[in-house]
Amino acid sequence: MWRNCVRLARGLGRSAVLRPDPKVSRCGVVRGLSPAVPCSPLWNSVTWLSQARQSKDYALPNSSWSQGMMDLYSRFLEMCKDGTWKRIPSYSNSIDHIPESLKLTSEKERKETRFFPRNMNTEGVGFEYAMFLNPSEKRMVCLFQPGPYLEGHPGFAHGGSTATIIDSTIGGCAIFAAGRVMTANLSINYRNPIPLGSVVLVDSKVDQVEGRKVFLSCQVRSIDGQRLHAEATALFIQLDSTKSLQQQMSS
C-alpha cells in the first residue's frame, strides 16, 4: 500500500497507483481471510452523502490551502475520473454524515451542534482536509493541512488533533466497509511531529473484518513520502441501528 502511496505522491500516474492489490478481493477481506459480513453497499456508492446537498461541503479548496495541498488535491481529483477513486464530501453537522436509512430515531432532528473536525468558522485555522475513497482497495486517504489553532508543542500539531484526523479517516474507511460503526480501540505511534501549515497524507485501509469487528491500519506521511509522522491501528464495531449507542457499547 505504501509503495502505491509514494508513487501517487510523486505523480507517477494512475496506472502505477491504481493497480488492484491482488491480496484484496472486491467485496472480501484483505489478506486471504474469509469475509464474515457481506460487503457494505456503501462501498460502491457515495451518493447517500449527497442527501446533504443543501449543506456546505467543506472538503473543497479554499484560499487557505497551500500549493502543496492544491497540487495533491488536483492529482486525486484526476484519479477520480474513471471512478476508481471517489471524492468524499464533508459537512459541519454530524447528521449530514449519516444516511437517512441508518439514522436512529433520536438523530432525525437537526441540532445546534458541530462535527468536531469542522467546528471552526474561519478557513485555514483548524482542520483543512479532503478525503478520497478507493473502494476496490478498501482504502481511504485524507489530505490534511493542520492550521495554527491545532497547536500542541509550539509550531506543531497537538497529538489530539493528529488522533482526530486519524480517527476520522480510518472511521470513514470503516463506514464504507460496515455501515455505521464506532471506535472501540485506537492505538497511535507518534514518530515525527507534524509542522503546522504543512500537508500530510493520512492513508488508511481495512485489514480484516470479523463479524461486527472491522480492523484497520493507517500511516501519516509527508507528501513526498519521506517522513513517517504517525502510524496507527484501530478496531471499529459495526452498530445495530435498532439500539442506542450506549446500549451496544455496554454489551
Added chain:
Amino acid sequence: MWRNCVRLARGLGRSAVLRPDPKVSRCGVVRGLSPAVPCSPLWNSVTWLSQARQSKDYALPNSSWSQGMMDLYSRFLEMCKDGTWKRIPSYSNSIDHIPESLKLTSEKERKETRFFPRNMNTEGVGFEYAMFLNPSEKRMVCLFQPGPYLEGHPGFAHGGSTATIIDSTIGGCAIFAAGRVMTANLSINYRNPIPLGSVVLVDSKVDQVEGRKVFLSCQVRSIDGQRLHAEATALFIQLDSTKSLQQQMSS
C-alpha cells in the same frame, strides 16, 4: 486509585481520598520499581505556570459550566487547601504552558497560534476543563465537560476529542514527572460514548519511568464512577531541550 476516585466523586471527604498510596514513594516510581530519572522539580511546584499571569486562565469556572461540573470543581478546590492537590492553570497559547527555562530558541517568540484544546472563542461550545495535580500520587485529574462543537456520532463526543483530552491530561501528568515530553504512543479503548454536555473525570497517573520513557495510564469515568467511558495507556518521551523536536523524535 479508582477506589479513591469514586470516594472523591461521592464526596466522602479528604481523609478517605487523600490517604497516600503506600505503593507510591514521593519522588520514586510507582509499583516498586527503582526510579531511573530523578524526580522532576516540577512535581512540587506549579509556580512556573504563573509566568503567564498576563494571559487569561481558562481553567476557571464560567457560565457554561453545569452544576455537576461546578460541584466537582469546588470539591477539588477544597482539597487543594492543604497542598496535597494543586489546581493547574491553562492558557490559549501553547508557549504559556512551557517554563521559560525549558523553551527552545524557536519558541521564544509569541505567535498567532492557539493551543488546540483552548482554541474556541465562545465559552461552553468546545473543551471545558480544569486539571488538578496530586504530586505525591503522580496523578493528574481533569474535569471535562464536552461542548456541542465536539460532536462525533450525534449527541456524543467525537473519538478525537476524547483522545485530545486524554492526551492533554496524561501529557500534563508526564510533564510534571519528566519536564518536557512528547507523546510516543497513545492507545485508547473506547467503552461508552460520552454524551455532549455531560461531565466526566479523566484520571491519569504515572505507572513507571525508565530512562527517558514515562509510562502512564488513564481512565475516563462518569462523575458517579458508575460508567467507564474510556481507558488508555500512553508512552511519553522526555525531550532534550538542546535539540529540535524533529531531531529527537527521529532518533
